[in-house]
Amino acid sequence: MASRSAFILLFILSLVSEKSLASLFSSRLIHRFSDEGRASIKSPGSFPEKRSFEYYRLLTSIDSRRQKMNLGAKFQSLVPSEGSKTISPGNYFGWLHYTWIDIGTPSVSFLVALDSGSDLLWIPCNCVQCAPLSSAYYSSLATKDLNEFDPSASTTSKVFPCSHKLCESAPACESPKEQCPYTVTYASENTSSSGLLVEDVLHLAYSANASSSVKARVVVGCGEKQSGEFLNGIAPDGVMGLGPGEISVPSFLAKAGLMRNSFSMCFDEEDSGRIYFGDVGPSTQQSTRFLPYKNEFVAYFVGVEVCCVGNSCLKQSSFTTLIDSGQSFTFLPEEIYREVALEIDSHINATVKKIEGGPWEYCYETSFEPKVPAIKLKFSSNNTFVIHKPLFVLQRSEGLVQFCLPISASEEGTGGVIGQNYMAGYRIVFDRENMKLGWSASKCQEDKIAPPQEASPGSTSSPNPLPTEEQQSRTHAVSPAIAGKTPSKTSSASCCFSSMRLLSSSILVLLLVVSYM
Secondary structure (H helix, E strand, O other): OHHHHHHHHHHHHHHHHHHHOOOOEEEEEOOOOOHHHHHOOOOHHHOOOOOOHHHHHHHHHHHHHHOOOOEOOOOOOOOOOOOEOOOOOOOHHHHOOEEEEEEOOOOEEEEEEEEOOOOOEEEEEEEEEOOOOOOOOOOOOOOOOOOOEOHHHOOOOEEOEOOOOOOOOHHHOOOOOOEOEEEEEOOOOOOEEEEEEEEEEEEEEEOOEEEEEEEEEEEEEEEEEEEHHHHHOOOOOOEEEOOOOOOOHHHHHHHOOOOOOEEEEEEOOOOOEEEEEOOOOOOOOEEEEOOOEOOEOOOOEEEEOEEEEOOEEOOOOOEEEEEOOOOOOEEEOHHHHHHHHHHHHOOOOOOOOOOOOOOOOOEEEEOOOOOOOOEEEEOHHHOEEEEOOOOEEEEEEOOEEEEEOOEEEOOOOOOEEEOHHHOOOEEEEEEOOOOEEEEEEOOOOHHHOOOOOOOOOOOOOOOEOOOOHHHHOOOOOOOOOOOEEOOOOOOOOOOOOOOOOOOEHHHHHHOOOOOOO
């Protein structure tokens, strides 16, 4: 009888688990320079004209600097840390993409940068040295003051001890019961965030039921002291790391059984988009596997087997590239970049006109925008990522069209970085459960990226516990269940892309050594 009861119980649990897989949570991304983004800003007159030279110059200024940084692909939140994030200098929040999230009880809202190139979620907290948080300081972006977190004011906050397996700075602790310190060092000169790790609640909502909610316990960096570019307007309200590390928000949500271990990001041609946690993408999507480094998946690397321009495929054009949703534009290895640029140039009946101070070599000015062949990145199993519109129109005036090939050469000896500009029009899926990258055409409309048919459970009033250390040691999620919708706030995004890609210095270095699958 006991064994029969146990069997029935397991059967019921399996059904519950299957239904729970249908859930995922999302948050709308709004590009800072989109019409919708401008409408929500205090002084839209401060924006550069859309698709003007100044618009793209600002977007690329941080990309080029980031290419000079070495990224650390290991867990970046603890002392000492390699830090897998790189951040670019500049004002206007560093031209990153952001979304609002709610943390703690009572909840406090934070406008965090979204970074698929790093792991830790940190926010300004008990500040000793933080960026200004007054909306007056960010009059061109913030419509309300940004927040500083105080763990002692949150009834759900807990000390994260040095004894926990995710506290890599434990050797520096005097006692296992001490609070775990962290320091994230970025490649940008003298740029870092440091403080103490805490455990608290991240508020989410179900995409299938906006009135429902999930309270998930995650580890948060209480950022007491920021330095360098963080004091100059880059991510002043924190960063949410979306990388594959165990301490990232997606990792906690999946291992707690709240969602499938996957998320997607989509950006439309108007620079807005959506993010969904728990989304594994449609069955019709194309995909390629992520590449490991020393048997570990430390970043979202993939291996391109052949690079083609139209039907012309380049010889010896295989390379490793990082998929970086936080970078505005794309970089290719030097030799491949030259061949691609020359092939595209051969289809343009105009002389190259370098724009003074511009980020790209191949720019033109003609009476019409020419049609050029697509750039195709071919992966194993005959899957191909097609860049249908390789050219970027900067501006049209007085009957002339100014456009560029928005690709740059990577730093010598490194691989490539596929930036946000060539992700437009695609739903990009970071399937960490199956360790693969997926992509499919998308207009980034919410109803086009809906969860499966099954509805998610009702709201959960009590927080889901932090995954146990046993769960932390598992590779995949335990009984995937509900995945809520991201923050209840409207997401706000900074311009182009240096988004979350506060790249870590080791990552670019690892492009040299990541082995192909």
